Amino acid sequence: MLQRVSTGIPKLDKILGGGLIQGRTYLVAGETGAGKTILALQFLREGLSRNEPCVYVSLDERVGNVLSGVETLGWNFWPYINSGLFYPFEIRLEAAEVRKYGKESKAFIEAIRRVTRGGPISRIVLDPVSALATGAKEEFYVREYLREIINYLEEKCNATTLLITDIPTGSTRLSRFGYEEFLASGVIVMSITRLDGRLVRTLYVRKMRWSQMDPTIYTFDIRSGAGIVIKQPIDSLIGKTTTPEVETEDVEDNEASPS
Numbered sequence: 001m002l003q004r005v006s007t008g009i010p011k012l013d014k015i016l017g018g019g020l021i022q023g024r025t026y027l028v029a030g031e032t033g034a035g036k037t038i039l040a041l042q043f044l045r046e047g048l049s050r051n052e053p054c055v056y057v058s059l060d061e062r063v064g065n066v067l068s069g070v071e072t073l074g075w076n077f078w079p080y081i082n083s084g085l086f087y088p089f090e091i092r093l094e095a096a097e098v099r100k101y102g103k104e105s106k107a108f109i110e111a112i113r114r115v116t117r118g119g120p121i122s123r124i125v126l127d128p129v130s131a132l133a134t135g136a137k138e139e140f141y142v143r144e145y146l147r148e149i150i151n152y153l154e155e156k157c158n159a160t161t162l163l164i165t166d167i168p169t170g171s172t173r174l175s176r177f178g179y180e181e182f183l184a185s186g187v188i189v190m191s192i193t194r195l196d197g198r199l200v201r202t203l204y205v206r207k208m209r210w211s212q213m214d215p216t217i218y219t220f221d222i223r224s225g226a227g228i229v230i231k232q233p234i235d236s237l238i239g240k241t242t243t244p245e246v247e248t249e250d251v252e253d254n255e256a257s258p259s
């Protein structure tokens with residue numbers, strides 16, 4: 001029986017067919033500002049609230065900025081950091097390093113091991129993996145590098161992993177480089193769409209191996225405390241004059257979760 005892991009967003013767990021599969025790797029893809037980092041931290045908060053050791057690796061933004069940024073949502077990660085359950089840190093890699101170390105390199109994995117002192121990891125987020133490949137000319141090295149990291153996290157740690165990847169605004173691609181989605185067991189796509197003269201946030205699951213997923217495109221809000229709150233399908237808004245307050249009963253379901 002496959003063990004399921006809650007994303008911290010109850011409605012998303014339903015869309016995924018019961019949650020993420022424990023120990024697998026998933027891609028969260030979306031344009032800048034789509035809400036990827038917030039979704040990822042909501043996933044980690046859920047784990048931390050269940051006493052699971054969690055790791056957040058920031059690959060471009062200063063990790064301190066991320067942690068102080070989410071305080072605007074009323075989320076405080078410091079008690080978990082102080083108690084040794086949460087390990088947020090940043091790694092900055094030069095394209096040349098990725099190339100130089102290539103497949104043989106264990107530098108990235110060793111950095112994770114060093115930070116966690118070799119202890120167990122239940123959930124991990126790499127945000128964004130696309131930064132690993134910035135400027136790297138030879139795709140082969142980056143793909144193998146990423147594959148090696150994923151193998152380590154899945155086989156040695158048995159961690160459930162979210163790889164965050166940014167996609168160019170307006171693009172129909174699922175990932176920056178086109179191979180991240182093949183390495184992942186599932187793909188969640190987040191976007192911002194123009195509808196009736198306003199912008200709405202949307203989210204859908206593009207792929208979910210071994211699960212009966214819901215392929216509907218949903219709208220969502222980002223709210224203080226609750227974070228990502230999934231609302232009605234975007235189809236139900238098309239052609240209607242709507243206000244952001246119009247919601248489905250699933251919203252209550254979502255807000256009932258600990259925040």
Ligand SMILES: Nc1ncnc2c1ncn2[C@@H]1O[C@H](COP(=O)(O)OP(=O)(O)OP(=O)(O)O)[C@@H](O)[C@H]1O
Pocket residue numbers: 030031032033034035036037038039072073166222223224
């Ligand atoms: N406290 C808050 N309350 C409501 N909405 C917020 C709050 N903080 C941030 N947001 C919304 O979340 C968006 C950013 O979300 P997030 O940082 O998760 O995006 P991202 O997809 O990771 O972007 P990037 O690719 O640039 O890293 C902001 O543009 C803003 O609209």
Ligand SMILES: [Mg+2]
Pocket residue numbers: 036037038127
């Ligand atoms: Mg981000």
